[in-house]
Amino acid sequence: MEVKVVERGGESLTLELKGVNLSLANALRRHAINEVPVMAVEEVLVMENSSVVSNEVLVHRISLIPFVTDLDNYRLPEECDCNNRLGCERCVVRFSLKAAAADEVVTVYSRDMVRESGTEVVRPYSGDVPIVKLAPGQAIELELYVRLGKGSRHAKWQPGIATVYEAGPGSRRLYVESFGFLPPERIIVEAAKAIERELGGLEAAMGEAMRGG
Numbered sequence: 001m002e003v004k005v006v007e008r009g010g011e012s013l014t015l016e017l018k019g020v021n022l023s024l025a026n027a028l029r030r031h032a033i034n035e036v037p038v039m040a041v042e043e044v045l046v047m048e049n050s051s052v053v054s055n056e057v058l059v060h061r062i063s064l065i066p067f068v069t070d071l072d073n074y075r076l077p078e079e080c081d082c083n084n085r086l087g088c089e090r091c092v093v094r095f096s097l098k099a100a101a102a103d104e105v106v107t108v109y110s111r112d113m114v115r116e117s118g119t120e121v122v123r124p125y126s127g128d129v130p131i132v133k134l135a136p137g138q139a140i141e142l143e144l145y146v147r148l149g150k151g152s153r154h155a156k157w158q159p160g161i162a163t164v165y166e167a168g169p170g171s172r173r174l175y176v177e178s179f180g181f182l183p184p185e186r187i188i189v190e191a192a193k194a195i196e197r198e199l200g201g202l203e204a205a206m207g208e209a210m211r212g213g
């Protein structure tokens with residue numbers, strides 16, 4: 001088995017996979033999309049919203065913003081032992097978003113989110129995502145809870161896109177493009193780890209079944 005970087009640019013990565021069969025290449029692709037945890041706003045507390053945009057639309061827009069993900073310091077809420085619905089410092093990063101328009105129209109951007117807890121790594125991937133326009137006299141005040149999640153649960157946690165294609169006899173390539181949560185290399189490594197964990201779980205379950213039978 002041999003893996004070679006064929007091309008690396010921006011947020012994309014093309015790998016050549018030699019001696020990797022199609023089902024394993026496809027498993028990598030699927031796990032990259034569905035099983036690598038990344039961070040997005042999961043819960044929003046709306047303290048004030050006098051804009052013309054409804055709370056639901058506001059929350060939806062915010063939840064689709066990719067956050068640069070700190071995988072080394074955070075856990076999935078379902079794997080955290082805090083058992084706290086609001087989470088703890090290991091499974092949630094809090095942001096606030098507060099803006100008001102005085103005399104002129106104000107556009108609120110993702111860069112206006114202020115981190116209230118957590119590591120510096122975690123931030124909106126792009127600061128230039130427009131969230132809402134406020135007319136004079138309007139204001140918003142929100143509390144945002146950023147958590148790890150998986151693409152298999154909701155598309156907003158999909159780390160990027162990935163495809164497998166043939167590049168000549170015996171040569172298979174995997175193309176990954178990140179949405180900004182994680183570098184594409186990390187997405188692939190984490191996808192491989194996810195497969196490994198699944199196989200480990202399967203092995204343990206098989207062992208138990210054999211002993212039980």
Ligand SMILES: [Zn+2]
Binds near residue numbers: 080087088090091092
């Ligand atoms: Zn926790």
